Amino acid sequence: MQAVHFGAGSIGRGFIGDLLHDSGYQITLLDLDAGLNAQINRTHSYDLYVIEQDYRLKTIDRVRALSPLTDEPQAIAALADAGLITTAVWADNLPRIAPLLAKGLRERARQGKAKINVIVCENAVGNGQLMRQAILSQDLMSATELDACAAFPCTAVDRLVLGAQREGQQVINVGVDHELVIDLTELVHPDDRPIQGAVYSDNLASWFEKKLFIINGGHAWAGYMGWIYGEDIIQRAFARPGFLDQVKQTMGESAALIANKHGFALAELHDYLDFACRRFALPGLEDSVARVCRSPIRKLAAGDRLVAPAVQCQQAGLDYPHLLSGIAAALLYDHPQDEQAQELQCTIAEQGVAQALAKYSDITSGHPLAKEILAQFARLKEIKARHRR
Known part of the structure; x- marks a missing residue:
């Protein structure tokens, strides 16, 4: 064959x-x-x-x-x-x-x-x-x-x-x-x-969303937040005090959505995210933040790993604050060798972050999530200025 x-x-x-x-x-x-x-x-x-x-x-x-x-x-x-x-x-x-x-x-x-x-x-x-x-x-x-x-x-x-x-x-x-x-x-x-x-x-949709929202979403959150804090290796980001717990909370928000939407047992999903976090932080490995974060415009799309679960959590009455901070962190990703990162930053510079959020994530100024994402963007921008020059 x-x-x-x-x-x-x-x-x-x-x-x-x-x-x-x-x-x-x-x-x-x-x-x-x-x-x-x-x-x-x-x-x-x-x-x-x-x-x-x-x-x-x-x-x-x-x-x-x-x-x-x-x-x-x-x-x-x-x-x-x-x-x-x-x-x-x-x-x-x-x-x-x-x-x-x-x-x-x-x-x-x-x-x-x-x-x-x-x-x-x-x-x-x-x-x-x-x-x-x-x-x-x-x-x-x-x-x-x-x-x-x-x-x-x-x-x-x-x-x-x-x-x-x-x-x-x-x-x-x-x-x-x-x-x-x-x-x-x-x-x-x-x-x-x-x-x-x-x-x-x-029923591929349930499997795909489980993986995209929980695994890919958590990994992306870790990458973009690691970039904010000046890390270039993802394992070093995971070694920061409290960082792993925040990743787990982010993934937990998506896990609650997947359990509610597709009927997976929540306990099994938490075992799934624990396994993923152990894998992300395996000692002796070095995976670049740039690889994890690349193509931020695609990852900020309305149907992708951060925006989709945040929007659906809001619609379902579930918690989603960590997902919003991940969206804001992605908007701040500015790696000089990432073509999409540079396009994203040009759009923000020329049109403002609110317009970029609307353009790439379909979250307009009147959307229930917009105000909090913009507030998180401002907060994380200050943190990034202290850690990455």
């Missing part, structure tokens, strides 16, 4: 590639990193190290790597021959892989190949449909033609994966626990299970 995967980054190799390998696939990775591609192709393998098992080595073999730029004909041929296509490129990059994927799917259609699952493993609401729309925007296939040759099931994705160097080689340190939830109702054949070790659900 052949699988083609877009993106040989930490999630691509450390999570999706691992599952594809254990599912028995021969794997073709498509990535722009020429050095990494050369490393993989020397041995047709790469290495993972399982953190909680004393960094046990796991080698992923039966792998080759191609460049979407310099190896496009081979990449199109691989897509045409594949039994499964997956992605892990960050949601913002889906439009960038759409041209090549569209060409590959068009070639599959030309050859009369069977309809294929394109499993989009990105932390974004409706990730499968985002990929489908990006392909349609290439104008290489009509919607009818595309839907005849490919399905785009949505997913929820969770694993600790951290890039590292060992003996001059790029490797991935991975957490032992993981969760890939796939919407079985959107598969080509709902009775099939194309990836072993995944969870298949007919």
